Amino acid sequence: MGNKQTTFTDEQLEAYQDCTFFTRKEVLRLHGRYRELAPHLVPLDFTNNPDIKVPLTLIVTMPELKENPFRDRIVETFSEDGHGNLSFNDFVDMFSALCETSPRELKTIYAFKIYDFNRDNFICKEDLRKTLNKLTKGELTPEEVTLVCDKAVEEADLDGDSKLSFSDFENMISKAPDFLSNFHIRI
Amino acid sequence: MSTVSEPLVGSSRSLSAAKRHKSIRKNSRRIYSAYQDHQQGSSDDEDKEDERVDSNDPEEMFQNIQYQKEIIANIRTRPWPMRRKLKVLKQAREIVLKYEGRLTRTRGYQTAGADLLKKLSRVLYNIVVLFIPWEVRIKKIESHFGSGVASYFIFLRWLFGINIVLTIMTGAFIVLPELLAGAPFGTTRSKTIPKEHLASAQDLDTIWSLGGYLQYSVLFYGYYGRVRKIGSAGYRLPLAYFLVGMAVFAYSFIILLRKMAKNSRLSLASASDENFTFCWRVFCAWDYLIGNPEAAESKGAAIVNNIREAIVEEQEKKKDTSLAVLISLRILANILVLLSLAGSIYIIYFVVDRSQKLEQEKPELTLWEKNEVSVVVSLITMIAPSAFELVAQLEMYHPRTSLRFQLARVLVLYLGNLYSLIIALLDKVNSMSSAVPVNPGNWSDSSSFLATISQPEADSLSTLVSDISTSEHRNSAIATIAMVLDVTNSGRSSSGTISNQTALFEKNTRSQQEQCWETYVGQEMLKLSIIDMIFTVASILLIDFIRGLVVRYLSDCCCWDLESKFPEYGEFKIAENVLHLIYNQGMIWMGAFFSPCLPAFNVLKLIGLMYLRSWAVLTCNVPHQQVFRASRSNNFYLAMLLFMLFLCMLPTIFAIVRYRPSQHCGPFSGQEKIYDIISETVASDFPLWFSKVMSYVTSPVVVLPALLLLFMLIYYLQAIARSLKFTNNQLRMQLQTERTDDKKKVFQMAAARLQAPEAAGDKKPDQQESDVTSQEASIHTPSPRRNGSVTNFQSPVRRGNSIRTIAQSASRTDLSRGSVAGSVRSPAVTVLPKHRLEHIPNRPPPFLGGPSSTCRSKSYHHMAYNPPARYSDNIHSDPLYRKTIRPIHPVEAAGIITAQSYGGRRGHTTRYVIVNEHEPRKKLLRSATRIPRHYLMEESAEILELYPRNIKRYTPRAAHYHPHPHRPHPSQQHLSEEEEEEVEEGKSRRRMSLGKAHRPRSLSDLHQPPHFYIGDRVESHMSVAKDSHAARGKYGAQEEDEEEDGEGEMDWGDLESRSGFQANVRAADPLLVRTRRHIHSPGRHYQSPARTRHVESYVKPKTRPKLETPLTESDSASLASSSDQQNSSTDQYIQVIHNKERYLKSDAKQGKLAKKKSKTSFDVNVTESNDLVSSNV
Secondary structure, eight states, rough: OOOSOOSSSSHHHHHHHHHHSSHHHHHHHHHHHHHOOTTTTTSOOTTTTTOOEOOOOOOTTTTHHHHHTTHHHHHHHSSTSHHHHEEEEHHHHHHHHHHHTTOOOHHHHHHHHHHHTTTTSSHHHHHHHHHHHHHTTOOOOOHHHHHHHHHHHHHHHHSSSSSSOOOHHHHHHHHHHHHHHHSSSOO | OOOGGGGGOOOOOHHHHHHHHHHHHHHHHHOOOOOTTTHHHHHHHHHHHHHHOOOHHHHHHHHHHHHHHHHHHGGGGGGGOOHHHHHHHHHHHHHHHHTTTTSSHHHHHHHHHHHHHHHHHHHHHHHHHHTTTTTTHHHHHHHOHHHHHHHHHHHHHHHHHHHHHHHHIIIIIIHHHHHHOOOTTTTTTTGGOOOOTTTTTTTTTHHHOHHHHEEEEEESGGSSSSOOOBBBTTTTTTHHHHHHHHHHHHHEEEEEEEEHHHHHHHHHGGGGGGOOHHHHHHSSOOOOTOOOOOHHHHHHHHHHHHHHHHHHHHHTTTSSSSSHHHHHHHHHHHHHHHHHHHHHHHHHHHHHHHHHHHHHHOOOHHHHHHHHHHHHHHHHHHHHHHHHHHHHHHHTTTHHHHHHHHHHHHHHHHHHHHHHHHHHHHHHHHHHHHHHGGGGHHHHHHHHHHHHHHOOHHHHHHHHHHHHHHHHHHHHHHHHHHHHHHHHHHGGOOOOTTTTTHHHHHHHHHHHHHHHHHHHHHHHHHHHHHHHHHHHHHIIIIIIIIIHHHHHSSSTTTTTTTTTSOOEEEEOOOHHHHHHHHHHHHHHHHHTTTTHHHHHHHHHHHHHHHHHHHHHHHHHHHEOOOOHHHHHHHHHHHHHHHHHHHHHHHHHHHHHHHHHOOOSSSTTTTTTTTHHHHHHHHHHOOOHHHHHHHHHHHHHHHHHHHHHHHHHHHHHHHHHHHHHHHHHHHHHHHHHHHHHHHHHHHHHHHHHHHTHHHHHHHHHHHHHHHHHHHHHHHTHHHHHHHHHHHHHHHHHHHHHHHHHHHHHOOHHHHHHHHHHHHHHHHHHHHHHHHHHHHTOOOOOEHHTHHHHHHHHHHHHHHHHHHHHHHHHHHSSSHHHHHHHHHHHHHHHHHHHHHHHHHHHHHHHHHHHHHHHHHHHHSSSSHHHHHHHHHHHHHHHHHHHHOHHHHHHHHHHHHHHHTTHHTTTIIIIIHHHHHHHHHHHHHHHHHHHHHHHHHHHHHHHHHHHHHHHHHHHHHHHHHHHHHHHHHHHHHSSHHHHHHOHHHHHHHHHHHHHOOSSHHHHHHHHOOOHHHHHHHHHHHHHSOOHHHHHHHHIIIIIIHHHHHHHHHHHHHHHHHHHHHHHSSSHHHHHHHHHHHHHHHHHHHHHHHTTHHHHHHHHHHHHHHHHHHHHHHOOO
């Protein structure tokens, strides 16, 4: 990197490595990917922490996300403003939380946020319905969707309030065999 | 949780310990419940708070720094936005930097060193990551096909890693030393190609069948010299050979088991039988890695199928397909599979046998004949799985089941192949090794050969000598062996071992080449591996690539759609491919001992496979429809690999143990058994004592007990595992019931809140239920308090201790304990509803949910409850007051008052309730009273300064907790008398009190004071006051004295100014102060409050009536107290009476201070209530 223009100072890189699960190289690569999304918006030089946000519409065009039925929710969840405009920090944060090495607890928290469409800290049946429709692209009939929602809530709802609190969700997820392997994005 | 344990290591100073405790809680809270926004806020505050810590106490500073470091270390696992993380990180770093210098130098150095180490490790990690092979390639595949397909490649890479290590082991310790220091090629007989083969040694087909030069190379066992020490350094090659051979297995086992343990740790809970079919299918179905539209589409379709399947299964699948047909089909299928398995095994055995015969009969073998064994084996391994798949379609199993069947069958097939091969080989070896001893001619031959060979003289001499000695040895042994062999191998002229040398010479020379059965086995394994590789490549090219090409380019000119109908694109069958890898690795393990270069070859093979496969997958494969669950299957693969390793190790071990090593080749030639090398080395090269020790250790005396010990250990560990599982289950059950209870209560509370008057009635059953539900509920509830409440609890406890010492009486404590047990539950119940009402603080606990939280809560409870309980028994009002007081300190006096009032209500609620009920006269309904209270609250707010509600709330809560336990139990237990009289009333009162306590909490604080202001409504408030007064009440005169306005005012002032206990107590409320004073004073008067109480309680029933007469207010109080006498309730009643008196006094004072008013109002209320009670009675 010696002759190239520096993108980050060493402290920044160190800080990012402290705050994420990425290596130095990965952080730099992330920056590259971020910049790719909006070359005219994102400067090469991040040493002074420019306040730049890339809108959701651009973020979801990333190959890692573009096939994901929950891409909008993912981006919204990780954006600080809640509308999907990601600063580079949010961007790094997103992929850090979703990377392979991040712990189950962290992933569970974010998974819950992603599936909590209306952000009321509960996954209610409406959230489940939305999840299902995104997942199956509307291929299930409404009756089937209702049935699945009811069953899912019935299974995981420990306290009988017919919606899933975080603890319900966590309990359920902690037993899911392939949550960890499925809930991550490599970049 | 690791973060939690860290801070525990450190100094034991109470200060720092407390702080650490705090930080622990913070951390855990952050990690587990930080996702709630308000908590984030609070943790923010904590951070600032930590910053503020600026003391000069090095220990504290050190703690602070430790804490900051913890933050730095764990910040990445916090669910904060990056901006915040960066900020916190920066702050933490600054603090660490700032304070670290102030610490002692050694600590500074330590930390500097740690920093450096951390940086280094990070750099190292950054570098290491660069060298992880195929990372990008795998990621690319992952993003195209998802984690399922990628798991194959990750598995392949992992195997590659293992093989690298194996290669290094064999290369460094066997191959290299032999090449560098061993006798060069052609110097010894075992390293020389026989003359008659020399001509054809370089022919392609000879090389191809691993004969010729390859046979006499480091590739195989036979090449290695038997010289004990080679080179100038005296490297013990034979020993190394043996040890490395064993180490290969040991290493494989260890690495496999470790990986499996790690995997199972990752999927910790998957072992549990809980099944969230639908949830998993909804929340965990999507593979976030998928980035390829095709893969996404097929994944989506698979998910839909999956969900539909689950629905169908859920809707009671009534399989109408005739069972008879199905069963017969399945039986047929299984028969077919078994037949094909048996057939494949027979074919392999037959081929091996035939090749053996051919070798003996024909001098020249064709290429086919030389390779037919491996070709046949490879063909079977290729074709049979497809056949199984066809057969599986007959069975009409659920796809997942059929996949399992398929895997099991393929595994059995592979194992059968390998085993029949190795058994056939060993069979051959058997005949070969039995033929060896028949040739004494060879012996002399070889020894003479050795002698003539140019070698360092000393060496040759020594070898000669040893040879001769061994040969002599041999002869005797040979004779005996020959006898045995006679029976079976009579044709081989074993009888004339010594005499028939010349006759057998021809045969001997021929058999010499084959004598080296180890080389032969190694050759076969290597050949098999090579052929297998060729077939894999061919199948990839043919089945995948060519097919893909055909489908892609010929689909236009074909009458049906090639892409979606018949040939389609090749599917990437993960499970079968993984099985093939396992099979391949099995071959390596099986042959590694006989062919040290096999791992090295496998490394090359795996590299090639990696590139070819990844290319094929990306260009011409579509992902398998039935993706085997990745993470679960990971351990499944590993388990199969482990199984394979074990089974592959067996033949090798068997051969090592059972067969005599070849006489003329290999490092162990001339030994009776291969493992003799160990005992030989021990005997000759170790000191005498060592061999003695070894002989002891290997004797049954040691081995048997050791085995026994192992068994016992296994049994013990298993028992532990079982009990852990059991507790696990129990905890889960507990969690579940807790949650349901919790929720129920919340709902009830919510309902109660909405319908205040009606709720009162409802709550009562709830509470009772809660009592029944018991500890679980209580446990739960405590957890919510943690933050604010904990401090409160602690403070009361301390005070309680002091108080106890002062006032405890044995009988009291006993009673209190008895009641405590019961009471704890009840308080918990009450607490729950409160929490719910409070919403905010309560929420977090559910997240903590885990057993840990419950544990904490329990401990807290006990801590907090017990003391208060005792107190309450001793001084019912005291604990409450204290608690309330504490929080109050910061709060204004008014707040304190309110808090006190809360405590009073709760503690004495029942009694107060009574009062309240009486009050209803004025208000008619409790609800009505409540409403007025609310109004009052507002008024009070106006009159009194508004106090931070939070604080008030906290205090009341704490108070509630403590009092509740006491109330219900004492009331229930002791109420009997009163209850009998006023059972109905009492219940209703309780309800009322509970309801009040719950509802008002936030408001109630305010309400009560206002109540005080308003004489009529004050009654309810009075009740609170009464609680406080309860202790006092007994001694009306004292109380009255204390109640004096001047004192009350003093207390107020004290409250604000003083922070101490006394100050607190006094400050708590004027009322409280009074009560305290009363309490104290009575205590003083009677020496101990407990005594006084007892006395009171005992006396009260008697005295109360008396008191009543003297005191108008006291009359009612005495009545009430009579029923409660045993309990503090009596005290309370008495207090009430006092209050009345006070009230009278305070009436005059009311004009001065609202508080005074409240007191007075209390008194009034009390009087009223008392009157009412009395009337009731």
